[in-house]
Amino acid sequence: MQASADVNRRIARITAHLNPRTNNLKMEGSSNLRLENCRAKGGSPGFKVAILGAAGGIGQPLAMLMKMNPLVSVLHLYDVVNTPGVTADISHMDTGAVVRGFLGQQQLEDALTGMDLVIIPAGVPRKPGMTRDDLFNINAGIVRTLCEGISKCCPKAIVNLISNPVNSTVPIAAEVFKKAGTYDPRRLLGVTMLDVVRANTFVAEVLGLDPRDIDVPVVGGHAGVTILPLLSQVKPPCSFTQQETEYLTSRIQNGGTEVVEAKAGAGSATLSMAYAAVKFADACLRALRGDAGVIECAFVSSQVTELPFFASRVRLGRNGVEEIYPLGPLNEYESWLGKGKERVGWKH
Numbered sequence: 001m002q003a004s005a006d007v008n009r010r011i012a013r014i015t016a017h018l019n020p021r022t023n024n025l026k027m028e029g030s031s032n033l034r035l036e037n038c039r040a041k042g043g044s045p046g047f048k049v050a051i052l053g054a055a056g057g058i059g060q061p062l063a064m065l066m067k068m069n070p071l072v073s074v075l076h077l078y079d080v081v082n083t084p085g086v087t088a089d090i091s092h093m094d095t096g097a098v099v100r101g102f103l104g105q106q107q108l109e110d111a112l113t114g115m116d117l118v119i120i121p122a123g124v125p126r127k128p129g130m131t132r133d134d135l136f137n138i139n140a141g142i143v144r145t146l147c148e149g150i151s152k153c154c155p156k157a158i159v160n161l162i163s164n165p166v167n168s169t170v171p172i173a174a175e176v177f178k179k180a181g182t183y184d185p186r187r188l189l190g191v192t193m194l195d196v197v198r199a200n201t202f203v204a205e206v207l208g209l210d211p212r213d214i215d216v217p218v219v220g221g222h223a224g225v226t227i228l229p230l231l232s233q234v235k236p237p238c239s240f241t242q243q244e245t246e247y248l249t250s251r252i253q254n255g256g257t258e259v260v261e262a263k264a265g266a267g268s269a270t271l272s273m274a275y276a277a278v279k280f281a282d283a284c285l286r287a288l289r290g291d292a293g294v295i296e297c298a299f300v301s302s303q304v305t306e307l308p309f310f311a312s313r314v315r316l317g318r319n320g321v322e323e324i325y326p327l328g329p330l331n332e333y334e335s336w337l338g339k340g341k342e343r344v345g346w347k348h
């Protein structure tokens with residue numbers, strides 16, 4: 001008993017002067033031993049990643065998967081609610097990244113300072129009957145505030161923007177960065193990886209193959225008919241009947257709505273989105289590390305078409321987007337889709 005009281009007194013002396021905002025390690029029946037008094041040196045070498053909206057439906061599994069990523073040394077979890085609980089929970093995982101939580105706008109700058117990659121799944125999701133555009137008013141304001149913070153605290157960070165409507169939030173983020181004088185189009189990427197993930201899955205089902213062996217480029221945007229899967233360019237090369245092509249195109253374009261309706265008011269895709277976001281973030285981190293040949297689809301500032309932003313295959317490097325690939329040869333059906341189904345009829 002006496003020995004334990006001595007230990008408690010010593011720990012109380014050590015901790016008395018410390019910053020109350022830093023992490024505590026709670027010890028049963030005693031005062032706190034703070035993290036900076038432990039022998040830990042602050043994690044493995046790697047990249048510093050912030051997730052904004054980390055307590056949400058996407059944010060939580062995304063945080064868990066990023067904590068498992070060996071390229072991440074520091075993981076900052078920011079939200080306007082519930083980050084203490086999510087951070088405490090995730091920080092117990094025995095992987096290399098050091099996890100810190102940040103709650104509310106007064107901690108946004110601390111969350112962002114020094115980050116290499118910022119992933120943004122903050123914002124409201126759809127309910128049945130809504131389009132992604134219906135989210136615009138709320139999510140545009142959220143994205144604007146977060147991007148103002150990025151401009152101020154980590155203007156060189158690569159930004160992975162998930163919040164919908166991606167077709168509009170990415171241009172909004174660009175305007176915020178331009179206004180702040182920090183815009184670098186190579187560093188702003190709208191995340192359309194879920195369209196690719198879905199396309200790989202559905203194509204594999206039709207062909208009876210393993211989805212991990214399939215690569216479908218999906219270009220255009222991230223809403224309904226703007227999602228253009230290029231089934232003529234699937235790797236490995238394969239062919240589809242017209243019926244298969246129409247089924248796959250429709251299923252890929254409506255994958256988000258399929259999940260929204262199945263969740264019946266409880267939100268939109270979260271788990272598959274977290275998986276897709278981590279797949280994309282991992283590609284960005286490998287490119288930041290200097291790996292060659294990292295190629296993914298993303299919604300970026302573009303001159304591939306007359307549209308200022310467009311999703312296509314891009315090569316990632318140390319500065320973000322290093323090269324944007326042309327669309328390649330489209331077949332008749334894909335050209336028709338690209339012109340907008342309403343304007344030109346498809347002949348069967």
Ligand SMILES: NC(=O)c1ccc[n+]([C@@H]2O[C@H](COP(=O)([O-])OP(=O)(O)OC[C@H]3O[C@@H](n4cnc5c(N)ncnc54)[C@H](O)[C@@H]3O)[C@@H](O)[C@H]2O)c1
Binds near residue numbers: 124269
């Ligand atoms: N790009 C894609 O492919 C894709 C896929 C799925 C969902 N989404 C979009 O991602 C967004 C998030 O979806 P979700 O299911 O995680 O929603 P959610 O409501 O479960 O979580 C959103 C989180 O954002 C937080 N948030 C709200 N305002 C904030 C602010 N100002 N700063 C920081 N955090 C804030 C909320 O507190 C919440 O924790 C939605 O807009 C959704 O449409 C995009």
Ligand SMILES: O=C(O)C[C@H](O)C(=O)O
Binds near residue numbers: 125126255256257268
């Ligand atoms: O469909 C949604 O609203 C969410 C997301 O954009 C998706 O594609 O699942």
